[in-house]
Amino acid sequence: MNHLVSKIMAGLGLFALLTLPAGAQRQQLQGQVPAAVAAFHLQPVDELPGTNRLQFAIVLPPRNLPALGQFVKDVYNRFSANYHHYLTPDQYNEQFGPAATDYQAVLDFAGTNGWRVTGTHPGRSLVEFEAAVGDLEKALHVRLLRYRHPAENRLFFAPAGAPALDLAVPIQAICGLDNYVLPQAKSRIGDLTMATSKAGSYNDSTNGNLFMGADFRHAYVPDTQLNGAGQAVGLQEFDGYNPRDISAYEATANLPNVPVQYVPVDNKSNDLGDGDIEPPLDIEMVISMAPNVEKVVFYDGKFIDSILTEMTDPKQGEPLPLQISSSWGYGTDTGTSNLMMRLAAQGQSYFYAMGDEGALPVDPNGLNGTYTNGADASDLEPYMTTVGGTSLFMSGVGQAWTNEIVWGENGPKGGPGGSAGGILTTVPIPDYQKPVNMSANGGSTTQCNVPDVALTANQVLSVSSTNIAGVYHQHYVYTLGTSCAAPLWAGFAALVNQQAAAAGKPSLGFCTPALYNIGLSSTYTACFHDITSGNNTWSNSPSAYFARPGYDLCTGWGTPAGASLINALITVANPQFVDFHYTGSVQNGSYYKPFSTLAQGINAVSNYGSIFILNGGSSDPTPSLTKPMTLTAQNGAATIVH
Numbered sequence: 001m002n003h004l005v006s007k008i009m010a011g012l013g014l015f016a017l018l019t020l021p022a023g024a025q026r027q028q029l030q031g032q033v034p035a036a037v038a039a040f041h042l043q044p045v046d047e048l049p050g051t052n053r054l055q056f057a058i059v060l061p062p063r064n065l066p067a068l069g070q071f072v073k074d075v076y077n078r079f080s081a082n083y084h085h086y087l088t089p090d091q092y093n094e095q096f097g098p099a100a101t102d103y104q105a106v107l108d109f110a111g112t113n114g115w116r117v118t119g120t121h122p123g124r125s126l127v128e129f130e131a132a133v134g135d136l137e138k139a140l141h142v143r144l145l146r147y148r149h150p151a152e153n154r155l156f157f158a159p160a161g162a163p164a165l166d167l168a169v170p171i172q173a174i175c176g177l178d179n180y181v182l183p184q185a186k187s188r189i190g191d192l193t194m195a196t197s198k199a200g201s202y203n204d205s206t207n208g209n210l211f212m213g214a215d216f217r218h219a220y221v222p223d224t225q226l227n228g229a230g231q232a233v234g235l236q237e238f239d240g241y242n243p244r245d246i247s248a249y250e251a252t253a254n255l256p257n258v259p260v261q262y263v264p265v266d267n268k269s270n271d272l273g274d275g276d277i278e279p280p281l282d283i284e285m286v287i288s289m290a291p292n293v294e295k296v297v298f299y300d301g302k303f304i305d306s307i308l309t310e311m312t313d314p315k316q317g318e319p320l321p322l323q324i325s326s327s328w329g330y331g332t333d334t335g336t337s338n339l340m341m342r343l344a345a346q347g348q349s350y351f352y353a354m355g356d357e358g359a360l361p362v363d364p365n366g367l368n369g370t371y372t373n374g375a376d377a378s379d380l381e382p383y384m385t386t387v388g389g390t391s392l393f394m395s396g397v398g399q400a401w402t403n404e405i406v407w408g409e410n411g412p413k414g415g416p417g418g419s420a421g422g423i424l425t426t427v428p429i430p431d432y433q434k435p436v437n438m439s440a441n442g443g444s445t446t447q448c449n450v451p452d453v454a455l456t457a458n459q460v461l462s463v464s465s466t467n468i469a470g471v472y473h474q475h476y477v478y479t480l481g482t483s484c485a486a487p488l489w490a491g492f493a494a495l496v497n498q499q500a501a502a503a504g505k506p507s508l509g510f511c512t513p514a515l516y517n518i519g520l521s522s523t524y525t526a527c528f529h530d531i532t533s534g535n536n537t538w539s540n541s542p543s544a545y546f547a548r549p550g551y552d553l554c555t556g557w558g559t560p561a562g563a564s565l566i567n568a569l570i571t572v573a574n575p576q577f578v579d580f581h582y583t584g585s586v587q588n589g590s591y592y593k594p595f596s597t598l599a600q601g602i603n604a605v606s607n608y609g610s611i612f613i614l615n616g617g618s619s620d621p622t623p624s625l626t627k628p629m630t631l632t633a634q635n636g637a638a639t640i641v642h
Contacts, residue, residue, distance in 0.1 A: 025166050025167065025168050026141075026164050026165065026166050026167075027164065027165055027167065027168075027170070027171065028162040028163070028164045029162055029163050029164075029165070029171060029173065029174060030162055031173070031333065031334065032159055032162060032163055032173070032174060032177055032178070032333075033158055033159055033160075033161065033162070033178070034156075034158050034178055034180040034181075036150055036180065037147060037158060040150045042147045042148070042150065043147070044145035044146060044147055044160070045145075045146050045147060045148055045155060046145070046146050047143060047144065047145055047146065048133050048144040048145065048146055048157045049133060050132065050133050050134030050137070051132060051133070051134065052132070052133045053130055053131070053132055053133070054130070054131060054132075054133055054136060054144075054176060055118070055128070055129070055130050055176055055266060055267070055302065056128075056129055056130075056131070056136070056174055056175055056176030056177060057119075057126055057127065057128045057129065057174070057175040057176060057266070057303055057305060057306050058106055058110075058126065058127050058129070058171055058173075058174055058175075059125065059126050059171070059172040059173045059174070059175065059305050059333070059335030060098040060102060060103065060106065060124065060125050060126070060169070060170070060171065060172055061098070061170055061171075061172040061335075061338065062096040062097070062098070062125070062338055062342075063095075063096050063097060063098055063099060064095075064096060065096075065338070067095075067096070068095075068096045068338075068341060068345065069341070071087075071095075071345060072341055072344050072345050072383075075344070075345065075509075076344065076509070076510060076513060078572075078575060078610055078630075079612075079632050081591070081612060081614060081634055081635075082591075083575065083591075083612070084347065084506040084507075084509060084574065084591075085506075085591055086345065086346055086347035086506060086507070086509060087345050087346055088346070089123065089312060089313045089314070089320065089346065092123070092312075092313075092342060092345060092346060093122065093123040093124070093313065096342075096345075097123045097124050097125060098124045098125060099124075100124060102124070102169040102170075103120075103124040103127070105167065105168070105169045106127055106167070106169060106171075107120075107127065109139075109165070109166075109167050109169075110127070110129055113131070113135055113136075113138070113139035114131060114132070114135040115129045115130070115131040115135065115136070115139070116129060116130045116131065117129060118130050118266075118267055119266070119267070119306075121309050121310075121313060121315060122313060122315055123309070123312075123313040125309055125313075125335075125339075126305060126306060126309045126335070128266060128267075128306060139165070140159075140163035140164060140165060140174075140177075141163070141164040141165075142159045142160060142161055142162070142163045142164065143159070143160040144157050144158070144159060144160070144177070145157065145158065145159075145160050149180070156178065156179050156180045157178060157179055158177070158178035158179075158180055159177050159178065163177065172333075172334055172335045172338070173305070173333035173334050173335040174333075175303040175304075175305050175306065175333065175335070176302070176303060178331075180331065181329075181330060181331030183238035183239075183328050183329065183330045184328060184329040184330075185238075185239070185276055185277075185278030185327065185328055185483065186278070186327050186328065186329065186353050186355055186356060186481050186482060186483040187277050187278045187281050187327065187462075187479055187480075187481045187483035187484070188356060188417070188479070188480050188481045188483075189277065189477055189478065189479060189480075209394065209397075209398075209459060210459050210460065210461040210478060211392065211394070211398060211456065211459055211460050211461065212249070212252070212253050212284070212288065212460065212461040212462075213249075213252075213253025213254060213255055213288050214253065214254070214255075214288070214398065215288075215394065215398035216285075216288045216289050216456070216488060216491075217288070217289060217291075218394065218398055218399060218400055218401070219392055219394055219398075219400070219401040219456070220289070220401070220455070220488075220492065220559060220560045220561075220562065221289070221492070221495060221560065221562050221563065221566075222400065222401070222562055223562045223563045224495065224562060224563040224566065226495040226498050226499055226563075226566065227290060227291055227292035227293075227495070227498070228289075228290025228291070228292050228293035228294075228491065228494035228495055228498055229292045229293070229294065229498055230294055230498055230501060231290065231293050231294055231322060231323065231494040231497050231498055231501075232293065232294055232295045232296075232297055232318070232319040232320070232321045232322065233286045233290065233293055233295075233296050233297065233321055233323050233324070233325070233487075233490050233491065233494055234297045234299060234311050234321030234323070234324040234325070234348075234490075235279075235282045235283065235286070235296060235297065235298050235299060235324070235325055235326075235487065235490075236299055236304075236307055236308075236311070236324060236325070236326040236328065237278070237279050237282065237298060237299060237300045237301075237328070238300070238301065238302070238328055238330065239271060239276045239278065239279050239300065240262070240268075240269075240270035240271035240272060240279060240300055241260075241262075241270070241272075241279035241280045241283065241298065242272040242280065242464075242465040242472065243260065244465065244472070244474065245280040245284075245463045245464055245465050245474065246258075246260060246280060246283050246284065246287075246463075248463045248474060249280070249284045249287075249462070249463040250287070252463070252476075253288065255287055255288070255291050256291055256292065258283075258287045258291065258292075258293060258295075258296060259294070259295045259296070260283060260295070260296045260297075260298055261295055261296070261297050261298065261318050262298050262300065263297055263298060263299045263300070263310060263314075263316050263318050264300055264301070264316075265299055265300065265301030265302070265303075265306045265307050265310050266301045266302035266303055266306050268300045268301055268302060270300065272465070272467065272472065276464070277462055277464040277477055277479060278327055278328070278483060279298070279300075280462060280463060280464045280465075281327075281460075281462040281464070281479055281483060281484065281487075282325060282327055282483070282486075282487040283296055283298065283487075284462055284463065285460075285484055285487035285488045285491065286325070286487045286488075286490055286491045286494075287491070288488070288491065289487075289488050289491025289492055289494075289495070290491040290492075290494040290495055290498075293491070293494055294319065295318070295319060297318045297319065297321050299311060304330050304331070304332055304336055305333065305335045305336055305339060308336065308339035308340070308342075308343070309339060311324060311343070311348070312339060312342045312343060312346060312348070320346070320348070321348065322347060322348055322349065322493075322494075322497050322507045322508070323348070323349045323351070323490045323491075323493035323494050323497065323508070324343070324348060324349065324350045324351065324490060325351045325353075325486045325487040325489070325490035326350065326351070326352050326353065326486065327353040327481075327482070327483035327486050327487065328353075329355070340382075340383045340384060341383055343383060343510070344383040344509060344510040347506060347507040347508075347509035348507075348509065349385065349490070349493050349507075349508050349509060349510065349511050350383065350384045350385065350510075351384070351385050351387055351486045351487075351489040351490050351493070352384045352385065352386050352387065352486060353387055353481070353482035353483050353485060353486035354386045354387055354388050354389075354419070354420040354421060354450055354451040354482050355417075355420035355482060356389070356409075356417030356418065356419070356420060356457075356480075356481045356482055357417050357418075357420045358408065358409070358417055358418040358419070358420060358536040358537065358538040358541065359420075359421065359422050359535075359536045359537055359538060359541035359544040359545050359553075360420060360421060360422025360423065360424075360450070361422060361423075361425065382427070382430060382448070382512075383510050384510075384512075385452050385453065385489070385510075385511060385512045385515070386450045386451040386452050386453075386556070387451055387452070387453055387454060387455060387482055387485045387486045387489050387556075388406075388407075388419040388420065388421050388450075388451035388453070388454035388457075388482060388485065388554060388555045388556055389406075389407035389418070389419040389454055389455070389456065389457025389458065389480075389481065389482040389484070389485050389555070390404040390405065390406060390407050390419070390454050390455065390456050390457060390458070390485075390531055390534075390555055390559060391404065391405050391406070391407045391456070391457075391458040391459070391534070392404050392456040392458065392459070393405075401529065403533075404456070404529055404531050404558075404559060405531065405533040405534035405547070406418070406419055406531060406533070406534030406535055406536055406547050406554040406555055407419045407456075407457045407458045407480070407534070407536075408534050408535050408536045408537065408554075409538075417481070418536040418538070419451070419454065419457060419482060419536045419554050419555060420450075420451070420482065420536070421449075421450055421451050421536055421545055421552075421553040421554050421555070421556075422449075422450065422544065422545060422553050423443065423444045423447050423448070423449055423450075423553070424447060424448040424449075424450060425447055426447075427447060427448035428446070428447065428448065429444060429445065429446055429447055429448055429449070430448060430512075431513075432512060432513040432516040432517075433448065433449055433516065435516075435520055436449075436516070436519075436520065436550075436551050437550075440548050441545065441546075441548045441550075441551065441552040441553055442543075442544050442545055442546075442553060443551070443552075443553055449551075449553055450553070450556075451553075451555065451556040452512050452515060452516075452556045452557065453489065453515060453528075453555070453556045453557050453558065453559070453560075454485060454531065454554075454555035454556055454558060454559055455484070455485035455486075455488045455489055455492075455559050455560070456484060456485060456488070456559070457480055457481055457482050457483075457484050457485045458480045459478070459480070460478075460479045460480060460484045461476060461477070461478065461479065462476075462477050462479040463475070463476055463477070464477055492560055493508055493511070495566055496508050496511075496566050496569050496570065499566055499567075499570060500570050500574060503570065503574075503588075504588045504590055504593075505570060505574040505590065506574060506590075508569060511569065514569055514572040515557060515569075516557075517572050518557075518565070518568050518569070518572060519550070519551060519557040523564070523568055524550070524557070526561065526564045526568075527560075527561055527564045527565040527568045528557050528558040528559065528560065528561050528565065529558045529559045529560070529561050530549060530550065530557075530558045531547050531552075531554065531555040531558045531559065532547050532548065532549050533547055534546075534547050534554065535547060535554060536553075536554045571605070571609040572609070572610075575605070575609060575610035575611060575612055576589040576594075576595065576601040576604050576605045576609065576610070576611045576612070577589055577590060577591050577594035577595070577601070577611075577612050577614055578594050578595045578596070578597070578598050578600070578601040578611060578612070578613050578614065579594040579595075579596065579613070579614040579615050580596060580597070580598075580613070580615065580616075580617035580618065580619065580638075581596075581615055581617060582594050582595075582596045583596070587600065589601060589604050591614075594614060597619060597623075598611070598613070598619035598623045598640050599619070599623040599624075602623050602624075602625065602627075602629070605627075605629050609629050609630070610629065610630045610631075610632065611629060611630070611631050611632070612632050612634060613631070613632065613633040613634065613638040613640075614634060614635060615634075615635045615636055616633070616635060616636020616637050616638055617636070617638060617639070618638070618639040618640075619638070619639065619640045623640060
């Protein structure tokens with residue numbers, strides 16, 4: 001299990017900051033030492049040479065964190081007048097960004113200690129540096145030591161203790177003080193590697209039924225012409241890609257050319273092809289589901305906090321991506337938690353590949369790929385949508401969906417893996433999961449259950465390159481893993497947001513609560529393919545978990561069933577607003593341009609949708625209620641029937 005998910009979900013919110021008595025300037029940052037050092041009683045091998053240069057970033061906490069937490073709760077509370085009233089990046093910076101004086105104090109502190117500034121951000125939440133190890137150790141009153149990794153054949157460096165800064169300005173975390181966790185792509189190569197000469201015959205009788213391009217739309221959105229137009233999809237990456245791979249995929253799958261903007265973070269530069277299939281795979285899955293997106297924004301960085309900062313507050317000319325996919329395991333800190341909250345505040349969806357380790361927990365010591373550092377449990381809910389994997393079956397050559405089962409293999413050590421799912425034992429159950437009946441599926445009623453949803457994670461064809469002695473070799477590769485499923489969900493979200501934008505509605509945003517509302521409603525079977533066959537068991541978990549009707553810990557609620565889910569998400573995520581006193585010339589049912597009569601709202605709302613009457617008064621004319629809906633009056637009594 002990648003404990004990244006556990007960390008982000010459990011650690012949203014408060015930062016660990018200890019200070020000396022009043023009047024003292026020095027502060028200690030807890031949670032900067034990998035937990036494995038103490039857990040396994042690791043002894044240092046040597047000290048990181050003082051002349052080595054290190055890249056790192058300082059993260060500042062949001063201003064007025066309690067108010068930010070309350071705002072995000074309100075913006076996702078269907079009974080709040082601020083529901084889906086998102087902030088723009090500039091509005092967020094104005095309300096919650098660190099003070100300019102605090103940011104300048106950090107820059108001054110860096111200059112005094114010989115650090116070189118390599119990047120600043122307009123929201124003032126993060127600043128990037130480079131410094132000699134010796135200068136860094138002196139400024140932080142700590143030694144950087146090297147240890148032998150307990151699970152990987154390498155050394156890693158980490159602080160010997162809690163860093164301490166002679167700085168009054170509160171600091172959230174420092175990225176880059178250790179490399180215990182190296183980013184891990186979650187895609188895997190199957191047992192079939194196709195030669196370039198086989199391009200175009202990816203699903204013939206010789207190669208079997210491999211899926212690419214329009215196959216995914218035929219399976220999951222066969223009944224809509226939505227194509228992602230006008231939407232930008234963000235990909236969180238830790239490696240580069242070769243544009244020629246994308247062109248080859250588009251040509252093979254008969255897809256239009258989709259613009260991809262490479263956005264370097266942490267002074268990265270694009271690696272055109274080192275054999276990593278993850279970066280091109282992510283692009284290829286997005287454009288397969290949403291072939292006319294305005295742009296795929298490819299963020300390539302070293303630290304998750306730097307990448308998320310750029311995603312939430314673009315400074316390199318890229319559009320703000322309203323749907324984001326991550327198919328990597330990575331190390332996190334308390335700053336990551338607050339940045340995830342910012343995504344939600346700005347109406348940005350984040351889809352996370354749950355992983356390929358089968359039933360969880362895989363490793364109680366957290367040594368199978370990622371670790372979580374410095375987070376305290378809080379009552380704030382997680383702000384990502386976790387994605388499991390299925391094996392897809394289609395009629396003919398990618399003609400139509402016929403069936404799906406859980407993608408399951410032999411487990412994390414004995415084979416490629418399977419759809420990761422189970423219970424996050426350190427994370428309290430979020431509110432949206434509490435109404436789910438967990439008696440049959442083995443889920444928890446007190447701790448967080450994953451995944452939330454799923455998409456196909458098997459028999460996927462991708463194109464990637466390797467660089468051998470300066471010559472690029474292109475390969476058509478049989479790919480599997482939830483790495484395929486997460487970017488497909490981001491592409492699906494682009495379709496939802498395309499339709500929402502056309503209707504003048506807000507973006508989908510953090511959509512997990514809406515997905516659970518649909519899953520618990522009578523519209524569930526029309527909106528999802530309910531995966532009821534298969535399991536993600538392995539040798540250490542022979543009884544967990546099996547697919548069940550409804551929600552389960554293999555594929556969550558299942559996979560999208562076309563336009564019905566798109567329409568339901570817009571209905572649940574975008575209620576109709578009515579204000580009997582509104583006199584504006586434009587009335588579209590939005591918060592700022594509400595309908596002036598209840599009859600208009602009733603006509604516009606879909607089954608099981610919500611109508612909010614913003615101010616007291618009486619409806620005129622008297623409406624007729626002919627479909628199920630929720631009516632809520634705020635700021636005074638509302639009379640709706642004379």
